[in-house]
Amino acid sequence: xxxxxxxxxxxxxxxxxxxxxxxxxxxxxxxxxxxxxxxxxxxxxxxxxxxxxxxxxxxxxxxxxxxxxxxxxxxxxxxxxxxxxxxxxxxxxxxxxxxxxxxxxxxxxxxxxxxxxxxxxxxxxxxxxxxxxxxxxxxxxxxxxxxxxxxxxxxxxxxxxxxxxxxxxxxxxxxxxxxxxxxxxxxxxxxxxxxxxxxxxxxxxxxxxxxxxxxxxxxxxxxxxxxxxxxxxxxxxxxxxxxxxxxxxxxxxxxxxxxxxxxxxxxxxxxxxxxxxxxxxxxxxxxxxxxxxxxxxxxxxxxxxxxxxxxxxxxxxxxxxxxxxxxxxxxxxxxxxxxxxxxxxxxxxxx
Amino acid sequence: xxxxxxxxxxxxxxxxxxxxxxxxxxxxxxxxxxxxxxxxxxxxxxxxxxxxxxxxxxxxxxxxxxxxxxxxxxxxxxxxxxxxxxxxxxxxxxxxxxxxxxxxxxxxxxxxxxxxxxxxxxxxxxxxxxxxxxxxxxxxxxxxxxxxxxxxxxxxxxxxxxxxxxx
Numbered sequence: 142x143x144x145x146x147x148x149x150x151x152x153x154x155x156x157x158x159x160x161x162x163x164x165x166x167x168x169x170x171x172x173x174x175x176x177x178x179x180x181x182x183x184x185x186x187x188x189x190x191x192x193x194x195x196x197x198x199x200x201x202x203x204x205x206x207x208x209x210x211x212x213x214x215x216x217x218x219x220x221x222x223x224x225x226x227x228x229x230x231x232x233x234x235x236x237x238x239x240x241x242x243x244x245x246x247x248x249x250x251x252x253x254x255x256x257x258x259x260x261x262x263x264x265x266x267x268x269x270x271x272x273x274x275x276x277x278x279x280x281x282x283x284x285x286x287x288x289x290x291x292x293x294x295x296x297x298x299x300x301x302x303x304x305x306x307x308x309x310x311x312x313x314x315x316x317x318x319x320x321x322x323x324x325x326x327x328x329x330x331x332x333x334x335x336x337x338x339x340x341x342x343x344x345x346x347x348x349x350x351x352x353x354x355x356x357x358x359x360x361x362x363x364x365x366x367x368x369x370x371x372x373x374x375x376x377x378x379x380x381x382x383x384x385x386x387x388x389x390x391x392x393x394x395x396x397x398x399x400x401x402x403x404x405x406x407x408x409x410x411x412x413x414x415x416x417x418x419x420x421x422x423x424x425x426x427x428x429x430x431x432x433x434x435x436x437x438x439x440x441x442x443x444x445x446x447x448x449x450x451x452x453x454x455x456x457x458x459x460x461x462x463x464x465x466x467x468x469x470x471x472x473x474x475x476x477x478x479x480x481x482x483x484x485x486x487x488x489x490x491x492x
Numbered sequence: 493x494x495x496x497x498x499x500x501x502x503x504x505x506x507x508x509x510x511x512x513x514x515x516x517x518x519x520x521x522x523x524x525x526x527x528x529x530x531x532x533x534x535x536x537x538x539x540x541x542x543x544x545x546x547x548x549x550x551x552x553x554x555x556x557x558x559x560x561x562x563x564x565x566x567x568x569x570x571x572x573x574x575x576x577x578x579x580x581x582x583x584x585x586x587x588x589x590x591x592x593x594x595x596x597x598x599x600x601x602x603x604x605x606x607x608x609x610x611x612x613x614x615x616x617x618x619x620x621x622x623x624x625x626x627x628x629x630x631x632x633x634x635x636x637x638x639x640x641x642x643x644x645x646x647x648x649x650x651x652x653x654x655x656x657x658x659x
Contacts, residue, residue: 161495162495162498165495166495235521237522238521238522238525241525245528268544269544269617269619270544270545270548270617270619273545273548273549273552274548276552277548277549277551277552277555277556278551280551280552280555280556281528281532281551281555283555283556283560284525284528284555284559284560284563287560287563287567288525291521291567299567303567306560306564310556310560313556330619
């Protein structure tokens with residue numbers, strides 16, 4: 142909280158005369174609104190980007206009409222359509238849980254933004270347990286998905302939710318294990334501390350530490366994070382050809398939009414964690430590029446990883462359920478255990 | 493009132509309200525989902541005790557593990573939604589008596605020791621201390637617990653696979 146409060150009082154010195162509780166509440170409210178705006182704008186941009194990338198990969202044009210230049214306003218038009226759509230709740234659905242599910246999924250996404258370090262001074266809350274906090278928060282989303290799938294009272298929704306939960310729970314293990322190697326090297330759970338321990342040019346980033354072992358850890362994290370956000374090749378929970386749309390089959394209008402926003406926000410979050418833990422966060426690749434502010438590097442790295450996610454989505458086919466479980470339990474998990482052993486052994490040798 | 497106190501009472505109310513739903517909801521599935529809010533509220537209370545690591549682990553283990561298990565258990569039980577589960581089965585007199593006894597015990601305990609002093613504790617990071625204690629002073633209990641858990645894990649896998657062998 143303190144860095145944000147400092148930012149506020151620096152911008153508007155008059156604010157510091159307010160009582161602390163009012164200032165803290167105001168700052169938190171404004172920060173939450175800014176985050177919401179960021180997620181909304183980012184999702185608009187990312188959906189447009191995804192359409193264009195998919196179109197170019199499949200040798201077609203994609204949206205070209207709305208807005209003039211390469212259809213940049215297409216997602217804005219789509220959002221307006223979603224906003225004006227009728228809000229339909231199925232008659233046999235469990236109304237309370239049905240309404241609660243998108244709220245939980247979306248608020249979990251917003252809550253993850255709390256510990257992302259944007260620059261040296263700008264991090265909403267530099268928690269002492271930052272990395273663990275993000276891992277714990279992501280397990281809340283599982284419950285939201287299960288809630289939505291159950292409350293819809295629809296077999297596709299329920300199957301989608303069950304698959305999604307099984308997948309997220311399995312892939313949480315390689316994610317945590319590959320992040321443990323980072324914690325072993327940096328010796329801290331604080332996101333800001335992890336970035337600061339990678340000072341120097343790009344060779345001192347964690348991804349090039351103990352080459353090639355940390356690079357493998359990064360690849361494991363990246364594959365598992367794809368599964369965590371239900372992206373192809375791990376999009377079984379939403380497999381259109383068999384499950385219609387998975388756990389949000391029955392959702393329409395604004396409630397569906399919240400699931401969608403959360404999905405794109407989650408893409409950004411897992412990429413931002415990868416950028417923080419492995420790619421040096423807000424640090425520039427060469428120290429003479431210091432004059433460019435941190436948020437540029439942080440956002441650039443995260444956006445690049447989001448692009449790779451989209452690239453993979455339109456390149457790879459979907460896995461089968463048994464292949465999905467095989468990848469997690471028999472490939473990624475043992476490999477990350479071996480990595481932990483090697484990294485801790487190497488650390489002991491170089492103590 | 494201090495800001496922190498207001499927040500504390502808000503979290504308390506939130507936790508207790510969701511716990512009441514867990515206990516008295518007519519549909520079992522609502523109880524199971526309300527547990528989510530109870531667990532999150534508990535994590536908030538742990539932060540008030542300056543136990544940040546414990547709060548985060550509470551969410552990882554209870555929400556990410558135990559609650560998912562409970563939910564799957566509830567979802568896979570037949571006719572869970574249509575049958576009304578009655579929350580109170582016990583005769584009124586017995587439950588009132590039991591409640592009164594528990595209340596007396598708690599009242600006596602409270603009156604003997606003041607237990608609100610913890611609220612004023614400084615917020616200090618605990619993760620490093622916990623790690624050092626586990627790996628230096630309490631290494632043996634920690635390892636024994638992990639072997640026990642490993643045994644449970646292998647046992648669970650064996651039980652889950654046992655049906656296949658008979659066929």
